[in-house]
Amino acid sequence: MRAFILTGPGEYTVDEVPSPEPAPGEVVVDVERVGVCGTDVEFFTGEMAYLRQGHAAYPMRLGHEWAGTVRATGAGVDAGWLGRRVTGDTMLGDGTCHRCRRGRQHLCAARQEVGIRGGRAGALAERLAVPAASLRALPDGVDAELGALVEPGGNALRVAQAAAVGPGERALVLGPGTIGSLAALFLRAAGAEVHLLGPSEEALGFVRGLGFDRAWTEATLPDLPFDAVVDATNAVRLPALALDLVEPGGRLAYIGLAGEPSHVDTRTLVLKDVTAVGVLSASPALDATIAAYASGAVDPRPLVAATVGLDEVGPVLSGKRPRGAGAGPKVHVDPRLGE
Numbered sequence: 001m002r003a004f005i006l007t008g009p010g011e012y013t014v015d016e017v018p019s020p021e022p023a024p025g026e027v028v029v030d031v032e033r034v035g036v037c038g039t040d041v042e043f044f045t046g047e048m049a050y051l052r053q054g055h056a057a058y059p060m061r062l063g064h065e066w067a068g069t070v071r072a073t074g075a076g077v078d079a080g081w082l083g084r085r086v087t088g089d090t091m092l093g094d095g096t097c098h099r100c101r102r103g104r105q106h107l108c109a110a111r112q113e114v115g116i117r118g119g120r121a122g123a124l125a126e127r128l129a130v131p132a133a134s135l136r137a138l139p140d141g142v143d144a145e146l147g148a149l150v151e152p153g154g155n156a157l158r159v160a161q162a163a164a165v166g167p168g169e170r171a172l173v174l175g176p177g178t179i180g181s182l183a184a185l186f187l188r189a190a191g192a193e194v195h196l197l198g199p200s201e202e203a204l205g206f207v208r209g210l211g212f213d214r215a216w217t218e219a220t221l222p223d224l225p226f227d228a229v230v231d232a233t234n235a236v237r238l239p240a241l242a243l244d245l246v247e248p249g250g251r252l253a254y255i256g257l258a259g260e261p262s263h264v265d266t267r268t269l270v271l272k273d274v275t276a277v278g279v280l281s282a283s284p285a286l287d288a289t290i291a292a293y294a295s296g297a298v299d300p301r302p303l304v305a306a307t308v309g310l311d312e313v314g315p316v317l318s319g320k321r322p323r324g325a326g327a328g329p330k331v332h333v334d335p336r337l338g339e
Helices: 037-043 049-053 148-162 178-189 203-210 238-245 266-271 281-297 310-317
Strands: 002-008 011-016 026-035 064-074 086-087 125-131 134-136 170-172 193-197 226-231 246-254 275-278 303-307 330-333
Touching: 002 310, 011 148, 011 310, 037 049, 037 226, 064 125, 064 148, 148 178, 148 226, 148 246, 148 281, 170 178, 178 193, 178 203, 193 330, 226 238, 238 246, 238 266, 303 310, 310 330
Parallel strands: 170 193, 170 226, 226 246, 246 275, 303 330
Antiparallel strands: 002 011, 026 064, 026 125, 026 330, 064 086, 086 134
């Protein structure tokens, strides 16, 4: 099968590689869509911390936001999975540790992460092997495009839930990228008044197109009480700004990661009686995200600017927009294109 292989910072190939066989407990999926993520870009540039920490190494196969159809099952797997359209959890715990036994496999110290950590090959290929236990079936109405948006959507839903606002309350989302835009959609679906903060008027154009008229730069941000603030950026100074902007007694939800340590003054946190929550992983919210997409409560399709083949992944990772791309922040890959 064909696969995109990252061989080093800025170095890659698209090659024929052996097709995976399902190990006991695994399935093999025909991949139909894969989302390109900021984490993939960090591996491409060599900045991803896992490379320094020993959790990942080149060569590697990226791709953790995916959807496809089960083509083969390994020993011990229910044959009913065959032919089903699925997506899957990125975080694969060892199943035995204290965290896994408490249902927190996404925090397992020994976890693999599909396309990210522990040598587990990702979905930027025609086929993918994953544990059957990680699968989530996709209902009618949730096609491959939506299926590949479940993983980022799960992250966004968790951070929106952490903000814990609803009708009559006001939320501010820092960052109009993929996760920030999705979080805004989930917050709006919960009934909150949603504002977004972006680095420039140009950066805010897309979210305004989603119907978020309350989109601001720091220079134009109105002096309003925000019951919750979500930080979905990689800016080192914005976690502190989030604390400054949130109402006393409000909530902070952090999902963005800066390239260097951010600093939050806990004296302000205490004196404002603020609750701060960090969010890692979509795992606990995958089912709820699929349900939101299936019901139409949240429609993430506008986020997908273009769908390309494996041969175009390298340029996308290097920051080039595909020809004819729309305004959305997300690029999808269909490994079947260009065969």
